[in-house]
Amino acid sequence: MKRTAGILVFLLFSWYCLHAQLYYFDIGKKKDAFTVNFLSLMNDAPNKFVHYKGKMFPSLDTIHLGSHISQMKVTLPGALVARYVQDSTFYCEFLMGYYETLEDATEGMTEWTDKISKTLSRRVVVNKHDYGPDGSFLKENKICAAQHSGFFHPNISVQITRVLTNNMYRLAIQLYSGKPYYYYWIAKNEPIGGFNFVNYVGLAEQL
Secondary structure, X not given: OHHHHHHHHHHHHXXXXXXXXXXXOOOOOOOOHXXXXXXXXXXXXXXXXXXXXXXXXXXXXXXXXOOEEEEEOOOOOOOOEEEEEEOOOEEEEEEXXXXXXXXXXXXXXXXXXXXXXXXXXXXXXXXXXXXOOOOOEEEEEEEEEEEOOEEEOOOEEEEEEEEOXXXXXXXXXXXXXXXXXXXXXXXXXOOOOOOOOOOOOOOOEOO
């Protein structure tokens, strides 16, 4: 009897772990175009966005030099340009605008980060990075979806880069391919070596 109960507990625990790590976002009857397109792309990330990749551009891209750039069959409302980038990784990139000041670009970053959070039902973790004024890569919000008892490794980026040719600030959203690794939340009274220890400690700030 105890053995049977133990097996049932093990099976239930295994089902719970697999269900918690299910990388799928229900679109349901949502009518907002941004939400529908964004979640559709998220669901296709494990497939390298193969269902939304369009024709390859014949000419070189002015930003991603040396990368293979393709069109996107869907875009995000508000994006000026949508492209599928293939180099060492595969990701979708959406250019959300150019700004004359870093303050305006940062405000735009906050607005789009909040919109992505709302699209994912506010169940996200945001890791904010400020790389300083030097160089071309200035700020980035790494975002991941949180569900059940944990969260996925960040596969969304809202980032600000500086265009060195005209000193404008470029705001973009990137979605990375692959099924991200799943982390469990840290239990309050659990030792570091415990099952639920999250080894991505930097993800601490929730919207």
